[in-house]
Amino acid sequence: MxxxxxxxxxxxxxxxGWLGAVLYPIISYLNPPKVPEANVQxxxxxxxxxxxxxxxxxxxxxxxxxxxxxxxxDEFLAFAATCTHLDxxxxxxxxxxxxxxxxxxxxxxxxxxxxxxxPPKPLDEYAVNIVEDEIHISEMx
Amino acid sequence: MDTxxxxxxxxxxxxxxxxxxxxxxxxxxxxxxxxxxxxxWYYMGxxxxxxxxxxxxxxxxxxxxxxxxxxxxxxxxxxxTTKVKFGWLIRGVHSWSANLMVFFVFVHMFSTFFTRAYRxxxxxxxxxxxVLLALAMGFGFTGYLLPWNELAFFATKVGTDIAGAVPFIxxxxxxxxxxxxxxxxxxxxxxxxIHIAILPAIFTVLLSLHLLFIxxxxxxxxxxxxxxxxxxxxMMAFFxxxxxxDVLLWLIVLNVVLALAVFFPWELGEKADPFAPAPAGIxxxxxxxxxxxxxxxxxxxxxxxxxxxxxxxxxxxxxxxWMLVPFWDIKKKSGSKLDVMTGFGVIxxxxxxxxxxxxxxx
Ligand code: FES
Numbered sequence: 001m002x003x004x005x006x007x008x009x010x011x012x013x014x015x016x017g018w019l020g021a022v023l024y025p026i027i028s029y030l031n032p033p034k035v036p037e038a039n040v041q042x043x044x045x046x047x048x049x050x051x052x053x054x055x056x057x058x059x060x061x062x063x064x065x066x067x068x069x070x071x072x073x074d075e076f077l078a079f080a081a082t083c084t085h086l087d088x089x090x091x092x093x094x095x096x097x098x099x100x101x102x103x104x105x106x107x108x109x110x111x112x113x114x115x116x117x118x119p120p121k122p123l124d125e126y127a128v129n130i131v132e133d134e135i136h137i138s139e140m141x
Numbered sequence: 142m143d144t145x146x147x148x149x150x151x152x153x154x155x156x157x158x159x160x161x162x163x164x165x166x167x168x169x170x171x172x173x174x175x176x177x178x179x180x181x182w183y184y185m186g187x188x189x190x191x192x193x194x195x196x197x198x199x200x201x202x203x204x205x206x207x208x209x210x211x212x213x214x215x216x217x218x219x220x221x222t223t224k225v226k227f228g229w230l231i232r233g234v235h236s237w238s239a240n241l242m243v244f245f246v247f248v249h250m251f252s253t254f255f256t257r258a259y260r261x262x263x264x265x266x267x268x269x270x271x272v273l274l275a276l277a278m279g280f281g282f283t284g285y286l287l288p289w290n291e292l293a294f295f296a297t298k299v300g301t302d303i304a305g306a307v308p309f310i311x312x313x314x315x316x317x318x319x320x321x322x323x324x325x326x327x328x329x330x331x332x333x334x335i336h337i338a339i340l341p342a343i344f345t346v347l348l349s350l351h352l353l354f355i356x357x358x359x360x361x362x363x364x365x366x367x368x369x370x371x372x373x374x375x376m377m378a379f380f381x382x383x384x385x386x387d388v389l390l391w392l393i394v395l396n397v398v399l400a401l402a403v404f405f406p407w408e409l410g411e412k413a414d415p416f417a418p419a420p421a422g423i424x425x426x427x428x429x430x431x432x433x434x435x436x437x438x439x440x441x442x443x444x445x446x447x448x449x450x451x452x453x454x455x456x457x458x459x460x461x462x463w464m465l466v467p468f469w470d471i472k473k474k475s476g477s478k479l480d481v482m483t484g485f486g487v488i489x490x491x492x493x494x495x496x497x498x499x500x501x502x503x
Contacts, residue, residue: 031313032320032327058416063323065416081418087298087324091418102421103299104437120441 037062045135048076056092059137065089066126066137067099071110078126078137079112085119099123172379175362182252183360183383184390189249191391192242193348195398196280199235200337207287209333211326214289215412222409233402241398243281243428246274254466254486258361264467266358269351271464276344281426283336289329294413295423297332298324303436306449307457325415424500431493432456434500463489 001009040062048070051057056069058081065081069092079099081089088103098115099108106117113122129136144150157163174183206225208217221228250270253259259267286297301324305315320327366374377383411420425433435456439448462469471481 030317032316035321058418060416067418083419086302088295088419088423089415089417102419103295103423118437118441120447 042136042138045137048130048133048135051076051135054094054097058089061126061137067092067123068128068135068137069099069110071097076128076130076135077110078128079108079123080126081123083119084114084121084123085117090123169380170378172359173376174360174379174383175366176375176377177363177366179252179256179363182249182256184387185245185249185252186355187387188390188394189242189245190348190352191394192238192245192398195234195238195395196242197341199231199238202231203235204337209287209329211289211329214287214329215409218288219409222406229406230399230402233405233407234398236407237401237405238398239281239284240427241394243274243277246277247428250274251486251490253361255483256361256363257470257482259467260470261467262358263354263361266351266354267467268464269347269354273344273347273351275460276340276347278428280336280340280344281428283332283340285426286329286332287336288409289413290410291413291417291420292410292423294324294415295419296425297328299423300425300429301328303449303453306447307453308450323415427497430500431496434496434503438499459489 043059043061043066045057045059045068051068051070053070053074054072056067059066059068059078066078067081067090069077069079071077079090083090083101083103083106085101085104085106088101090099090101090106090108092098093100096107097110099110099112100106101108101117101119104118106119107115108119108123109115111122112125114120125140127138127140129138144153174180203221206217206221206228208214218232222232223229253267253270282297282300286293301315301318304318305311307314316322318328318331319325320331424430432452436449436452439452441448443451466482473480473482
């Protein structure tokens with residue numbers, strides 16, 4: 001390598017190194033730090049007997065929305081309320097007895113299975129226990 | 142200078158002594174705009190520029206009251222539109238001129254395409270113009286969220302989730318855009334920063350280049366006009382004739398914007414609640430509708446790929462090809478009736494129109 005080549009290499013390398021030193025911190029800065037999952041195991045969702053039949057409510061489970069449904073036979077069901085399609089929040093349709101996502105007309109049955117529309121996956125189920133008339137929602141398993 | 146007023150003369154020569162503006166004035170004086178049956182399209186870029194200026198002015202005014210915060214964004218916009226004097230007007234002008242701007246940029250682009258104005262030597266005007274359109278859509282997407290209402294909240298969730306489906310870079314891109322896993326107050330801060338600082342900075346640079354190119358090269362003349370001898374061509378002086386027409390048109394556009402803002406005030410809707418079911422009728426702004434509708438119509442799986450991924454790849458490649466049109470342009474064979482490029486343009490235009498209409502009907 002001649003002298004000129006060597007100097008170009010040195011300069012080029014220097015510029016690359018400089019670019020890296022500027023860009024790396026900026027790119028890392030743009031990437032938000034992970035906020036630790038709120039460690040929630042169980043949430044209480046009010047009185048079981050006051051909950052109207054054939055309706056549902058969105059309950060905060062840590063930072064996640066969970067849909068809590070009371071069926072006509074007084075059974076409680078809970079699912080992750082975030083649609084598996086594109087993130088919208090689902091709602092319960094008393095007339096259909098199904099879970100409906102208004103965004104693109106996705107439907108899930110009362111087992112959380114995606115039965116029509118675009119959703120690709122079922123909704124995760126949560127366990128519901130009634131302890132002295134108090135609704136407790138907890139993660140499955 | 143041919144003014145008689147001694148004050149003006151003195152001022153002019155003071156400036157000219159220091160900055161040598163005479164060549165510039167000469168340049169302006171010799172700038173002509175060709176007059177022919179496609180001259181009307183020359184005004185589309187100017188109208189877009191005017192609407193952009195309205196955006197800047199109304200946007201700066203909005204910033205004075207707006208608060209980019211999960212708990213107060215919606216309230217600050219409501220305060221602005223109900224309590225602040227003429228707040229409703231400023232917001233209406235901002236929203237309406239934004240939409241009109243995107244519309245006119247599309248018209249400007251297609252007229253440039255169909256008159257082949259992107260050909261040598263104007264390749265880079267086309268490329269910068271395309272990037273400006275993409276940035277304008279970025280303005281629209283980020284601005285849509287800022288009032289923090291239900292529709293915007295869920296549309297942003299859906300939009301960023303679609304971005305997340307891009308192979309490889311999608312997931313990190315989504316996190317960076319959202320400022321976390323979900324659409325939250327962090328997303329609002331980011332979108333605000335993108336909307337009022339990052340995009341305007343990039344946009345200004347590209348817009349200056351775009352305008353500079355046009356000033357350097359002058360207006361494009363259609364093929365048939367180029368072949369005419371100089372004395373047969375009709376020309377109009379840029380200054381003052383064309384400029385005055387431009388300004389007149391701008392006045393008309395301003396009136397239209399004001400009328401729209403007065404008679405069709407922009408709605409604010411319900412405040413976003415991250416723990417409430419999505420309402421029916423979530424839709425993106427109209428200029429995203431064609432892409433959104435196509436994605437919706439794709440089946441969940443095409444061969445080995447997810448339908449959505451395929452759609453995104455398609456739009457990515459189509460956008461790239463469109464941006465690079467001047468570099469793969471197919472010239473019409475002499476004597477042949479068929480013009481391939483016109484065909485492409487018509488297909489693209491029809492696709493956009495049909496999909497947009499379907500998006501609102503279905
Ligand atoms: S987000 Fe639920 S159906 Fe699309």
